[in-house]
Structure formats: structure tokens, C-alpha cells
Amino acid sequence: MRRPHALLLPYPAQGHIIPLLELAQSMHINHGFTVTFINTHFNHARLFSTFPPSQSTATNPSFNFVSIPDGMQPGDDHNDIAKLCNALKTFMPLSLEQLITKMNNQEHDKPTCFIADQGMGWALDVAKKTGLRSAVFAASSATTFTSVWNIPNLIEQGIINERDGSAKRPGQVFRLSPGTPPMNVDNLSWNCFLNSESNKIIFQYVYANNKAMKNVEYVIFNSFYEAEKEIFDYLNSSNMLHIGPLLSKQTSPVPFARCFWAEDKTCKAWLDKQRDDSVIYVAFGSLAMLDQIQFEELALGLELTGRPFLWVVRPDITGKISICLPEGFSDRIGDRGKVVEWSPQQEVLPHPALACFMSHCGWNSTIEGLSNGVPFLCWPYFADQHQNQTYVCDVWKTGLKVMHDENGLITKEEIRDKVEQLLGDGEIKKRALALKEIAIKSVEKGGSSFENFNTFATAFKHNV
Numbered sequence: 001m002r003r004p005h006a007l008l009l010p011y012p013a014q015g016h017i018i019p020l021l022e023l024a025q026s027m028h029i030n031h032g033f034t035v036t037f038i039n040t041h042f043n044h045a046r047l048f049s050t051f052p053p054s055q056s057t058a059t060n061p062s063f064n065f066v067s068i069p070d071g072m073q074p075g076d077d078h079n080d081i082a083k084l085c086n087a088l089k090t091f092m093p094l095s096l097e098q099l100i101t102k103m104n105n106q107e108h109d110k111p112t113c114f115i116a117d118q119g120m121g122w123a124l125d126v127a128k129k130t131g132l133r134s135a136v137f138a139a140s141s142a143t144t145f146t147s148v149w150n151i152p153n154l155i156e157q158g159i160i161n162e163r164d165g166s167a168k169r170p171g172q173v174f175r176l177s178p179g180t181p182p183m184n185v186d187n188l189s190w191n192c193f194l195n196s197e198s199n200k201i202i203f204q205y206v207y208a209n210n211k212a213m214k215n216v217e218y219v220i221f222n223s224f225y226e227a228e229k230e231i232f233d234y235l236n237s238s239n240m241l242h243i244g245p246l247l248s249k250q251t252s253p254v255p256f257a258r259c260f261w262a263e264d265k266t267c268k269a270w271l272d273k274q275r276d277d278s279v280i281y282v283a284f285g286s287l288a289m290l291d292q293i294q295f296e297e298l299a300l301g302l303e304l305t306g307r308p309f310l311w312v313v314r315p316d317i318t319g320k321i322s323i324c325l326p327e328g329f330s331d332r333i334g335d336r337g338k339v340v341e342w343s344p345q346q347e348v349l350p351h352p353a354l355a356c357f358m359s360h361c362g363w364n365s366t367i368e369g370l371s372n373g374v375p376f377l378c379w380p381y382f383a384d385q386h387q388n389q390t391y392v393c394d395v396w397k398t399g400l401k402v403m404h405d406e407n408g409l410i411t412k413e414e415i416r417d418k419v420e421q422l423l424g425d426g427e428i429k430k431r432a433l434a435l436k437e438i439a440i441k442s443v444e445k446g447g448s449s450f451e452n453f454n455t456f457a458t459a460f461k462h463n464v
Helices: 014-031 041-049 081-104 123-129 142-149 151-156 196-212 229-235 266-272 292-305 329-336 363-371 385-395 412-423 426-443 448-461
Strands: 005-009 034-040 063-068 113-117 133-138 218-221 240-242 279-283 309-312 337-340 354-359 376-378 399-401
Touching: 005 014, 005 081, 014 034, 014 113, 014 133, 014 363, 014 448, 034 041, 034 081, 041 063, 063 081, 081 123, 081 196, 113 123, 123 133, 133 142, 133 448, 142 151, 142 196, 142 218, 142 229, 142 385, 151 196, 218 448, 229 240, 240 448, 266 309, 266 337, 279 292, 292 309, 292 329, 292 412, 329 337, 354 363, 354 412, 363 385, 363 426, 376 385, 376 412, 385 399, 399 412, 399 426, 426 448
Parallel strands: 005 034, 005 113, 034 063, 113 133, 133 218, 218 240, 279 309, 279 354, 309 337, 354 376, 376 399
Antiparallel strands: none
């Protein structure tokens, strides 16, 4: 019996690449799959620009990285999600088909299955055409997936418009079923972009992907039952499996980069010098933006807390060429604060010095914080992040929301006060630690996610 060979295709954004790499690594190490990981040329170059040149990814022929064009033109903004989605569905299918056809003509290691990110659902038609079994990986929560899956029902119930997914009644709160958490129609993942035309393009893109997913063998989620039990009970499908949390617990046999920015490892030594449960960790992911006024207000808020903080400040977070901290900020803070361009987050979150996580509530950060028992201070930016905040604050009750003032600003006083409220509430910490234990047990032998992963992997090895 030949070795199974999985092709994996993430949506071209860091928050999608990271968990799919975790899945690929687990399939390779724990289940014996050969893996080919397909990035766009643009993101392939970004990932490996952060990788130490002394280390090679070519040392393990059973774990490979390849790339294909995304259809964007030189100089195009790859953070323009509407433009990117249009390019992906228009130009990428042919390049993907050519790649798979070439691999199918190999004598050895022909691909046997294809796993597409939910955001790349169009690729499932290519997999079918080239004779590959297929599955979908949801990089977002099961709740976000289910809201997309239910687009036809939302249209039928008069909650959204069929043309562009916009709200029939702005601000309407609804539930997917009586037992599921409430959702605000304005916060559906396709309704959170800068303008109505972008929302329309992205809605039509995800709706088309939704239709393409109808006949896949499995949908797998980076989540666990107790985190979203109402949703998993609602889905109630033997081919929709939670397999998370997907977190690195072992060294990969082939070294590779997971991030678009080089990780600053010096923050670990700084954390070692801090008292247990003292540090505010601030990180807003790879896409969230703050204008200069809000950025400075956040800095002053961290200063006001009087507590040590580790703050991840991407070079592009304010959209300007250089980062401008408030005058005298660095001198006043001294060693109490540590500012880095990017952190090794999966190593930072378990550190005993951490007291809380100020987060944009992207699903990766949410599931990572949850799995480490860290209380959240929620600051969502767009897409699914508002719904993730609902889980943190209203369902799990492991965090608090920061609130905008009448001018749309989150003030330094609000930041200080919410930090004190969060860290003064021992019940939030107890709930966070209890959920951590449940998350850990789910991926241990006998846990529901562990067993689901085995079910999925075994099925895709069958008849190889």
C-alpha cells in the first residue's frame, strides 16, 4: 500500500496558513501522510523571507512547499480582500489544475487527497476534475462556518439580501437555532469591510465557495466540542468533525516558517524576568489596523495601567511608513514594557508571567488563548472577530470587552479600567483555567477531537 499524499491549500492570509500548517504537520507526523503545502507565490516568498537561511526545508522529501500565482498584479495591495478574492477565483483554478495534473503524472508520490481552506472552496471543483478525494478545513470557528453554510436560510428568512448579503434590518439579532448564541447581522463575516462594494464582492465569493462545498467528504474544524457545543449539536453531522485545538506540541521533522514577520525571541527572556500573572500581552494579529490617534491612546492606556506589558506592533499596524509612539513614552516605560514587531505567540501564551491577552479575537488567537487558560480583553477589528468576542465574553465568560466612547475611540482610561476589572475578577480566571483543561483533554488519547482526527485521517488513507 502506497503512502497517502495530501495536498493542502490555505486561503492566502497568515491566519489561515498557520492552522493549516498545524494540520499538515499532524497528518505528516502522526498519520504518515506525505504533504504538499500550496501557497501563492507572494506568500511563499514572505514566509521564507523570515526563515533562517542556514536551515533548509528541502531535507524531508515527504513534506514539501510549492507555490502558484494568485492573479494579483505587481504593486497590488494583497490586503485588499475584495480584489484578492476576485483574482483568486478568476486566475488560480487553471494554475492549480496544471500543478495537480503534473503531480498526477509522476510515477511516485501521486497525490491522493486534497484539503482546501473554506475560503478556497472553488478549488474543490479542481480536485474533483483531477480525481482527488477532498475535504474542507475551516480556519474560522464552527460558528462562523455555520453562518456561511446557512446563507440560503438567512436569505429565505429575510435576514440578509440575496444580492450582497447586507442586512434587511441593520442591527437585527438572530439565532441560527434556538440553542445557539445570538448573532448580529451587521457582524456577519462578509459585512465587516470598508464599503458596500467590498462587502458585496466578498459575500458573493463566500456564497460561491459555500455551494462548492456541498459534496466534500469531510469538513474539519480547529475547535473542540465543549467550546461550541450548541453549534456542533446543531450541525449534528458525521462528516463535520472538530479536531482542535491544533497547537504545536512536537518539533517538526522539517523546519519551516509559519509567520510573515520574523519572531522576536528576546521577549521570552524578558518574560522570564517578570512576576507570575503580571504581564498584559497585546497582539492584534496580521491584518488589524489602528489609526495614529487610537494607536497612541493604546500606548498611553498601557502606560496608565502601571503593569508590565508585551506589545506586538507590526510595522504596518498604523498604515504609515514608521511607527510613532507618544513623545517620551519609551523613556517613561523603561523596562516595564517590551515592544516587538512579532512574537512567538504559541510560546508566549503558556508563560506563567502572563496575566491577560488583549486581542483582536481572530480565531487562531482565540483558540490559542483558550487552550492556555488566559483571560481576554477583547478588541475585535472585522470579519468573524466580533462573533468570537461574543463567545469569549458572553458564552465562555473568560474575558471582557473594551468599549468605544461617543467619538469611536477606545480611551486610555477605558483600557486601564478594563484591565483592572479583568485582573480583579478571579472567577474569570477560574473559568479560563477550567476551559483550558477541557481543551487539553479533547486532543489527548480518547478525547473527542483526538478520535475525530483519527477518523478523518483513517478515512483518507483508505484505498490508497
